[in-house]
Amino acid sequence: MKERGILAYFHTEEQAKKAADELKRHGVENVQVDRFSVFPSTEERDLDNPIAEPLSSLAQNVMDAYISSPDAGVLASAHPSASGMADGSGWQTDEDVLVTAVVEESRLEEMRALLESMGARL
Incomplete structure (x- = not known):
């Protein structure tokens, strides 16, 4: 079969x-x-102090995404879930x-x- x-x-x-x-x-x-x-899984680090441990991108802050490079951070931050920029058709799911x-x-x-x-x- x-x-x-x-x-x-x-x-x-x-x-x-x-x-x-x-x-x-x-x-x-x-x-x-x-x-x-x-997005890849989160990096194992403590983000309690954003001054001592600055965020690498908006996506890391909003979506808890691990960002491997500045370029990846820019690309991930363009996602509607991070940026909030959508077409007005409701929530992005x-x-x-x-x-x-x-x-x-x-x-x-x-x-x-x-x-x-x-x-x-x-």
Whole structure:
């Protein structure tokens, strides 16, 4: 029996967990929920004193992103989550929760449709 992987992106962890539970209810055994970020993890340092330990960028201060260089700081700070500069269409929310599932190839379209009906972007 051939198997295929599905990657489904969600805005909230709650949506993703509901979708994962629904996949399991439909007999899918290999399901995993993960959160990820477009920015690297935070650097292990104490930022209690911004004078002694100046911030490298706006993104480090606002989004707690680890910034590796001044250029990376400028690029990360341009993200709407840091700068606040958006198109006026409401709050920027990332699809940063991923549901990964391995399904039988014969049930692939059925499971994709199920995930899309629950708000996933495939």
